[in-house]
Amino acid sequence: MEKKNPIQVSKNEQNPLASLDVWEDDLLQRYPNPESIVQDKSAQEFRNYEDPKRGTVREFYRLNHTYQTYDFVLEKEKQFLGFDKTKMPVWDAFQFLNQLVDDSDPDTDLDQFQHLLQTSEAIRKDGHPDWMVLTGLLHDMGKVLCLFGEPQWAVVGDTFPVGCAFSDKIVYSEFFSSNPDIRDERYNTKYGVYSPNCGLKNVRMSWGHDEYVYHMVKKYLPEPGLYMLRYHSFYPQHREHAYDHLMDDHDREMFKWVSLFNPYDLYSKNPVPPDWDQLRPYYEGLVEKYLPATLNF
Ligand SMILES: [Fe+2]
Numbered sequence: 001m002e003k004k005n006p007i008q009v010s011k012n013e014q015n016p017l018a019s020l021d022v023w024e025d026d027l028l029q030r031y032p033n034p035e036s037i038v039q040d041k042s043a044q045e046f047r048n049y050e051d052p053k054r055g056t057v058r059e060f061y062r063l064n065h066t067y068q069t070y071d072f073v074l075e076k077e078k079q080f081l082g083f084d085k086t087k088m089p090v091w092d093a094f095q096f097l098n099q100l101v102d103d104s105d106p107d108t109d110l111d112q113f114q115h116l117l118q119t120s121e122a123i124r125k126d127g128h129p130d131w132m133v134l135t136g137l138l139h140d141m142g143k144v145l146c147l148f149g150e151p152q153w154a155v156v157g158d159t160f161p162v163g164c165a166f167s168d169k170i171v172y173s174e175f176f177s178s179n180p181d182i183r184d185e186r187y188n189t190k191y192g193v194y195s196p197n198c199g200l201k202n203v204r205m206s207w208g209h210d211e212y213v214y215h216m217v218k219k220y221l222p223e224p225g226l227y228m229l230r231y232h233s234f235y236p237q238h239r240e241h242a243y244d245h246l247m248d249d250h251d252r253e254m255f256k257w258v259s260l261f262n263p264y265d266l267y268s269k270n271p272v273p274p275d276w277d278q279l280r281p282y283y284e285g286l287v288e289k290y291l292p293a294t295l296n297f
Pocket residue numbers: 139140209232233
């Protein structure tokens with residue numbers, strides 16, 4: 001799939017990362033593939049705090065942790081969950097997402113669609129249900145938020161609940177000291193606006209591509225797929241178990257699926273792009289089986 005009419009998301013104060021992939025590269029260093037032979041190399045790179053990319057990741061999280069407040073999430077829900085911006089046929093939506101290019105070398109980086117296809121193909125190879133394959137194909141569609149002018153820190157990054165205390169297990173948690181919610185007594189206690197084990201359906205997450213894509217397709221996929229979409233960046237829970245006190249039994253059951261999905265997202269990247277022409281008929285059938293002809297944004 002081509003990158004037509006690229007829309008440049010350039011580095012600036014609000015967008016410190018050269019590419020959205022820099023966040024994902026950082027995840028890979030934090031959570032290296034236990035099965036990968038390059039693990040040692042990743043671990044070495046992780047220890048390399050002189051790496052200039054690490055400075056941009058820090059700045060990215062500083063912005064994210066400073067500005068993701070309870071009120072900010074309410075405002076973004078109002079702005080985007082009406083899905084009244086535009087509508088387009090599903091395959092045009094993938095083309096649209098692929099317009100997203102950033103300051104990293106576009107020749108060496110695989111485009112957004114390749115990452116989606118590699119994720120879905122890895123899921124398919126392991127024989128999982130077809131709706132999970134489709135979940136892999138859709139999981140980062142929410143990154144179109146960048147194309148609507150949203151800053152990187154409001155699109156990607158590890159997600160976490162807002163409206164209650166921020167866990168110190170969240171990466172770069174020291175930056176929450178600049179978040180006004182930690183001085184607001186409605187929001188700064190362990191449970192904040194929530195109650196013990198109230199279930200994630202009652203919890204607002206920091207705003208980003210996960211929440212957006214979940215709402216975009218929530219009528220069309222089975223519930224485990226929706227959990228994968230909505231919580232795939234919720235590393236503080238699916239990797240660190242920092243919010244067990246908000247989860248209910250149903251969440252715990254569903255998070256088995258979120259954990260199953262995560263390695264396909266993190267560890268399926270391969271410099272060799274899949275052969276789209278060969279795969280196309282399968283995916284056209286899959287999209288037709290589950291999704292309507294057009295998606296609303
Ligand atoms: Fe993602």
